[in-house]
Amino acid sequence: MKNFIKNRKGFTLIELVVVIAILGILAGLAIPRFMDATATARGARIVADMRTIDSAIMIYNAKTGNLPTTIAQITTDAADGTVNPTTFKLLAAWPTPPTGTAKVTASNGSEITITPTATEYGLGTGANVGRAVYGAKTIDQLLAVTTTP
Numbered sequence: 001m002k003n004f005i006k007n008r009k010g011f012t013l014i015e016l017v018v019v020i021a022i023l024g025i026l027a028g029l030a031i032p033r034f035m036d037a038t039a040t041a042r043g044a045r046i047v048a049d050m051r052t053i054d055s056a057i058m059i060y061n062a063k064t065g066n067l068p069t070t071i072a073q074i075t076t077d078a079a080d081g082t083v084n085p086t087t088f089k090l091l092a093a094w095p096t097p098p099t100g101t102a103k104v105t106a107s108n109g110s111e112i113t114i115t116p117t118a119t120e121y122g123l124g125t126g127a128n129v130g131r132a133v134y135g136a137k138t139i140d141q142l143l144a145v146t147t148t149p
Contacts, residue, residue, distance in 0.1 A: 036103065043104035043114060049095040050139040053121060053132035056090040067130045068123060096120060097134060106143050114142060 011019075056074045061067050068074050075091045102114040117135030124131040124138060131138040 039101050039103040039113075042098040042100055042102035043112075045098050046102055046114065046134060046142070047104055047139060049097065049121060050132045050134060050142075052091070052095065054139065057123070057130055057132065059090055061130065071123065094121070104143060112143060 053074075057068060060074050071094050074089060075094050076089050097116070097118070097120065099116060101116070104112050104114065106112050117137075122133050123129075124133045128136075128138050134142065
């Protein structure tokens with residue numbers, strides 16, 4: 001009987017249950033973080049796209065002295081990427097925003113959830129002239145944190 005107990009190899013049922021419980025706890029902590037990662041990536045893409053468009057608008061303004069009035073003034077002309085030499089093109093293609101809810105972090109550290117309000121970016125008009133807009137809001141307006149007194 002002594003040899004039988006000494007030569008037994010493997011894990012006991014209690015050890016296996018403890019390991020499974022630990023893995024379950026770790027999965028419970030990790031899965032919500034991974035789910036938020038997609039929304040955070042969408043938010044980062046919206047912010048990056050709008051900053052890129054704003055930069056193209058500023059460069060266009062610096063080179064021509066005018067603000068662009070159409071998207072075609074700051075993008076390439078043809079699908080093959082050729083540029084019309086008589087105009088000043090800055091973006092190879094006009095970006096399209098991601099679909100789904102996006103999350104971004106504002107300058108004060110709070111998290112802002114952006115629900116899709118538009119299917120494309122545009123050029124601002126009125127008070128937002130010379131800025132990229134998404135759903136009629138500039139990047140500053142999207143990231144604005146309103147506090148209630």
